[in-house]
Amino acid sequence: MKGVLRSQVVSVLVLTAVLVLTGCARAARQAQQPTVTEQSTATEIATAPSPTAAPAAPTVTIAAYDADKVVAAYETVLNRIYQTVLPSVVHIGIEQEVSQRQSPFGPQSQDPQPRRRGEGSGFVWDNRGHIVTNNHVIANADRVTVTFADNTVVEAMVLGADPDSDLAVVKVELPADSLRPVALGASHALKVGQLAVAIGNPFGQEFTMTSGIVSALGRTMSSPTRFANPDLIQTDAPLNPGNSGGPLLDRQGRVIGINTAILSDSGLSSGVGFAVPIRTAQQVVPALIRDGRYDYAWLGISGGSLPVEIAAAMDLPRDTRGTWVDDVVEDSPADKAGLRGNNRAVEIRGERAPVGGDVIVAIEGTPVREMDDLIAYMVRRTRPGDTVTLDVLRDGGERVQIEVTLGRRPEQRDIR
Incomplete structure (x- = not known):
């Protein structure tokens, strides 16, 4: 669907704005300020008499401050942060072999296999040599090197990675007393x-x-x-x-x-x-x-935050908020528990729109007002094998509670 009817995906599909991985200004709106008269020892803000000649309010005196000292204090904070954290931050370099196309006339060159190089950042997690970085920094790397601020360079081994959170851990072999965890x-x-x-x-x-x-x-x-x-x-x-x-x-x-x-x-x-x-x-x-991996709980639905037009088409109050189930993955925990996806279509603003899916309004008593609420709760507070109770509004307004035993989030290639 178009416009407000486009679905997001939880645990199957999520439609988001175009995001560019860093590969690893600000326009501050000025609020109107009262007139201020600066003097050598204080700043006075005086309330002018009203046209009816009512008694003037008492003068409010604000102690003078030294703007240069304020800026200097800010700079001191920034420098302290830098000097404190610098020994814990690392540069991560990666190398990856790039396959060459084979010529039908035999090898094109006897030169070494070309290599792609990339870089990113990371930081020391503990004194056992664990370095945290992004998954997309080290994904598919054949060689990882870690450079510290004191110019120590050491090769690292990838211990584990989680594409869903974009986190990864690499390990370096260095003495514990040479590592400064954050x-x-x-x-x-x-x-x-x-x-x-x-x-x-x-x-x-x-x-x-x-x-x-x-x-x-x-x-x-x-x-x-x-x-x-x-x-x-x-x-x-x-x-x-x-x-x-x-x-x-x-x-x-x-x-x-x-x-x-x-x-x-x-x-x-x-x-x-x-x-x-x-x-x-x-x-x-x-x-x-x-x-080497992190297992997430999995419900097995696709959907999005409930649009007002869909709520009305399902005879729900227009102010109903929740996660609207567009589709249920076959044999998923949601399917086994009896959650329902859309099963009919209506015309909204000249377009055919699927409706009829369940609307999840709470999980374990915690209100769900939009898709992000359900996603965040699932990631933060559930693990595979947990059983949760969902409060659900059905097509026509019936409210039911459904118990779901959550599964383990499948690999992307395993979802059909």
């Missing part, structure tokens, strides 16, 4: 407007720091597997190719996210970057170290 922040406690600092290797310019703010929270994008990657942090800290896998930091130098993608027509920073929250990494990374 401090981890609390991404779930972030607020829009907080300082956000990125350190990485954009365009090969090693150990570059850029800064901005947390622009938004709870963004969702699709992964290369087309499953959803929820709860992303949006930032206007400039991110460019080579920043992928590097840390996004708070003002105390703690990692709050892993830089992973930008939204851009040019492939360069446009002030809209995204980072995987550190809470996701804390969930996924230990499994990558231990098992």
Whole structure:
């Protein structure tokens, strides 16, 4: 369907805006300010008498401040972050063999096999040599090298990768006392407007720091597997190719996210970057170290947030919010539990639109107002084998509860 009727996909298909992997400005709207008269010792804001000659309000005096000291303090914070975190940030270089087309007349050349080279960023997770980066940085690499800020260069082995969260772990063999693990922040406690600092290797310019703010929270994008990657942090800290896998930091130098993608027509920073929250990494990374993979719970539906027109066509209140089930994957947990996809079509604004699918309005008592709510809950709070209760509105308004035993998310190639 077109317009509002286009579906997103949870656990099967997610339609998102065009996102450019970083391969690893900001226009601040000025609010109107009261007239301020600056004096040598204080700034006075006086309320003028009204036309009716009512008594003037008391003068409010704001203590003078030194603008230069404010800027100097900001610069000191940035430099402290850089100096503290720099030993924990690494440059990641990769090499990959590129196959040559075989000529019908025999080998084209006796030269060594050509190799593709790439680069990204990463950071020290612990003192056992585990380095966190993006999956797309090291995917299909035949050789991975890690360079530290002190020019130590060492080869690394890929331990595990998760394309869905775009996280990966590589391991280096170095003495524990030579490794400086990062401090981890609390991404779930972030607020829009907080300082956000990125350190990485954009365009090969090693150990570059850029800064901005947390622009938004709870963004969702699709992964290369087309499953959803929820709860992303949006930032206007400039991110460019080579920043992928590097840390996004708070003002105390703690990692709050892993830089992973930008939204851009040019492939360069446009002030809209995204980072995987550190809470996701804390969930996924230990499994990558231990098992080489992370298994997600799987429901087995495709759908999207419920459009108003679809709600009306199904005799539901127009203000009904929830995840609208467009289709149910055959033999999936959703199918076995009895969830229903669309089963009829109606005409909406001159177009034939499928309707009739269940609308999930809560999971385990937690309200589901849109598709992203369901995705985030599934990723954060469920594992394969868990049984959850879904509150569902059916075509015509009947409300039912359905228990579903969740499965393990299949590989993309296994979904039909």
